Amino acid sequence: MTKQDSLTTSQDNAPSVLGRRRFMNTAALAGLATVVACTDKGTPAAGAAAPASGAAAPAASGHEIAGLHPKPGELDTYYGLWSGGHTGDMRVFGMPSGREIHRIPCFVPDALVGWGITNESRKVMGTKPDGTLKYTVGDTHHVHASYKDGNYDGRYAWINDKINARLARVRLDYFICDKITELPNVQGFHGIFPDKRDPVDPKINYTTRVFCGGEFSIPLPNVPTEDGSKYHSLFTCVDAETMEVRWQVLIDGNCDLVATSYDGKLAATNQYNTEMGVHYEDMMSAERDACLFFNVARIEEAVKAGKFKTIGDSKVPVVDGTRASNQEATKALTAYVSVPKNPHGVNASPDQKYFICSGKLSPTATVIDVSRVLEWFDGKLAKIDDAIVAEVELGLGPLHTAFDGRGNAFTTLFLDSQIVKWNVEAAIKFHNGDKNAKYVVDRLDVQYQPGHLNASQSETVAADGKFLAVGCKFSKDRFLPVGPLHPENEQFIDISGEKMVLLQDHPVRPEPHDFIIFKRELLHPKQVYALDDFSLAIKDPKESGVFRNGKKVTVKITSQAPAFSLREFKLKKGDEVTLILTNLDKIEDLTHGFAIPKYNVNFIVNPQETASVTFVADKPGVFWCYCTHFCHALHLEMRSRMIVEA
């Protein structure tokens, strides 16, 4: 097959539509023809492709999505939490409109909020001994939220930073990041997923752990060596409340994405480099890689029993999850289910039965039966690969899978630039020999090269099959040109009917990877802080003033539109100043800002919030501190004069 070809399975009877394939002849495919393997099921028909339905998608009957664009004053009906990619934040979208209503800074400073500027945010972000921020870059990939009884409970969301192996937690009451944990001995922290309940205690029907997949294998401890056997990856469990690392598992191969079972017993990660290659050519020599399952209860028993080691300076217990040490099923901590070539993506179906892995370099999806994996751990299944109940062809470059709660799965095909809708039970029948079982339900061209997708409520027991978002990695010609850096194209698709209907293209700053979409009723945000939440709160303007202790000076200020409590304050050159600002305004949306020219200080205080900054008064002169957040007709006049005497 040539690189322009699209794989068509026996499931398709679609006419060839090659026109739109002009975009496929790009470097996104270059060289891939030689590495894409076809399984022994079905014969690819060269040159055939699915019908194009992009721009000219017809209105299909049976569809429910109306009011995609809310009229002025109408609210969206779903929240979307998007990873912000390299901007290091979590983005909040109103759905289905796709309007960005918030960015929650996590790993990267945010000059609006003062994230990375205020003492409070710097404590969350982490600083070096010299007081500067430890990191100012990030690469967020995955967003997932806390569960209760299999649905989101509105407490927390988590997001990862791949570059520096950090996990951030976001409080969903105030939509702020409150804790960040750096995982020890991990490089390329990729997938995350919270557990959905405790594997042992039935009363704990909510999230208490977050699982984190380490992607890059490194020497452990990290001393340079060319001995490949010294390179390993770790799978990490973080406590959802304390955000401390509970334990890690040393594994063979790497971790990519992560998924968890609804019963709390299993976590899983797909592995694209079981070869343990260090060059990319070496990473795709094997025909099959793996989906690696973790038996959570057994791992925690092993930790409790002291069956662990530690690595380098880290005190975190590390148990042995390698293949060689886990051959005996009834004692195994881990189980390696084989899946075809460099899989990317593992997702748990909302009927709680299956984990689905996509082949990436194989055109297949593999359906793994959760109950059979548990049977293997119990010694009741001879071979772990017998947990595979289907392995069917979908198209070229399958990556991630979402669900509609009606038995259908939706998988992105990176190379085909398509979403394929397929029926899981029909796929199982087909895999079992029923060649009349039509598992492919529909295909939709997307623009272009889709990565993650997710459907409304897809990863919960309440999957509702309303609509779906897909993160396309290339937008090419879909938006007005804005120079060499293109936006990504998040496309929204109506999945309420038999056929998928493309609703809209939505440009976003590169590059979100993953996201979740859930009903707005599941969240109960607070829009005004409580003064008592802040230990430094200045509760009365009368407490304002300049308090000197040698060279250490504390400046206490309050804000009430349109004035700061101090109209001016005097400092001496060389003072180490901590400025504390409490916003005493109580009215929703009445935020103030505080900027000090030439002192690199700017931050906001929301209603009833307190924030502080510390700086050295090293430049003499008059500096007009001013409110940066429009608050009142006299906002421009809202200033305080900082006088630094030489």
Added chain:
Amino acid sequence: MTKQDSLTTSQDNAPSVLGRRRFMNTAALAGLATVVACTDKGTPAAGAAAPASGAAAPAASGHEIAGLHPKPGELDTYYGLWSGGHTGDMRVFGMPSGREIHRIPCFVPDALVGWGITNESRKVMGTKPDGTLKYTVGDTHHVHASYKDGNYDGRYAWINDKINARLARVRLDYFICDKITELPNVQGFHGIFPDKRDPVDPKINYTTRVFCGGEFSIPLPNVPTEDGSKYHSLFTCVDAETMEVRWQVLIDGNCDLVATSYDGKLAATNQYNTEMGVHYEDMMSAERDACLFFNVARIEEAVKAGKFKTIGDSKVPVVDGTRASNQEATKALTAYVSVPKNPHGVNASPDQKYFICSGKLSPTATVIDVSRVLEWFDGKLAKIDDAIVAEVELGLGPLHTAFDGRGNAFTTLFLDSQIVKWNVEAAIKFHNGDKNAKYVVDRLDVQYQPGHLNASQSETVAADGKFLAVGCKFSKDRFLPVGPLHPENEQFIDISGEKMVLLQDHPVRPEPHDFIIFKRELLHPKQVYALDDFSLAIKDPKESGVFRNGKKVTVKITSQAPAFSLREFKLKKGDEVTLILTNLDKIEDLTHGFAIPKYNVNFIVNPQETASVTFVADKPGVFWCYCTHFCHALHLEMRSRMIVEA
């Protein structure tokens, strides 16, 4: 009148609709009742307000705007350039959809692009002697673009940073910031506007200057003093090409917004604090403040004649534009036209005839005839205030004005949360005594507290009256709740018919202030760089390698999907490393990223771009540098192993 009242002029016959006024009873108004002055024209009728047309805006006849939301695959028809507020960037919207298609980092680091990380961007941003960035915060307010023959020519846009008095230029071919200039002796740099042609040379029919208004008066030079007479503001002219400061004008009062005449002869700034007060109560004691005009040609003659001083370390010539020194019209460099109480906003009408100033604390707009201001400078007008051809009541808290090119003006009313559409020539007739002249054409409630507004092509001779955007400072209940920090609400309004029609609410990250909207045909962006644009470009992968000169090491790498030219490179602990990366991919949208875990390095290279970073290899170990920008099916496998030996 009480604080809930809306001012209604004799122009209105609208029924009272008090329901929506519940939002007006907020601190945004608190205390204002005592400071809002009514002029002697018209009598405010308590309790009467304009009809609400917010959420339930009816379709009005005669409107042209269709396809507000482009179908998938369709392109927007206008560009919008928005200031990014405290995020320190310029935002690019597709209009009329309001979709954000790009953010151009300027004053604040951007972890996606590597802005503030790469050597190239750090040079634009400016560093301290220790190599750290001089500033990492910003507060952008105004965006304006270069002109030719009264319309945009697609070369440059400029944006200001109020906090640190910086002006950034954006190249509109590549949509990147290429130069930043810090204005000397300026604090609170607020308004900007490019000139539209040269005041003297008719061949120069395009922008060669950018005018910058200094808002906060400070001691000049900045040595703390309580002597108010030592406090002054400066009006600054920057060369559009070199971005060097040409000259400054010492003035009485402050500068707020800036506008320029179409003939190139005049620049103007409105002044809200002619009292030179340092506390906000002092800033509103006078009943009239000013719109200050600058005679550009005369100022440049004075500079050429050596009639200037310099301030402190700055070498920039500063001419004397104070009132006392400019009483003689035929020699004056400046002219102070009086306008009512704390004006905010000055805008030049597209018919080239008028400058319009809004009263903010006066319910009026003042229309100033450009030709009469020129007559005064020529000694042909007795009193400069005779240049005022209208001063009419519009409503409470008038701020900024846009135009439809058909003789109508649209002014935001901050306190009334309205836009008022009014006819300029009718207002002049009314002012001249024709009480039957109905100058108010329509009113539209907006949600809530509007600041800037702008119409499509409004500030050009090609104003087309299609649609208008308005930046509402409070969104309150208009979007799903996302915690204490609300988005701003940019509303889009159809102005193609007699009545305004609210099209949509559009949430944005706080807080854009100003923006321009123009036809997409005016821009011709480039989407692939030229290798030769970068002096460090590595033109052949064979040039890659590690080049050592003692402790100084240069690492040269190229990228071509899905691989970096170096699969690994070795360093020694303590090396000072400059890593140069050229993206040899030529295909549009094929951007690569380069992240080094734990080294706080992440940046992108667009097609044919070269970028470099410099860091000290202070941590021994194996570090997987990886591509952060999805580029290929084997993107995850695209890595280079950095080995730092102890």
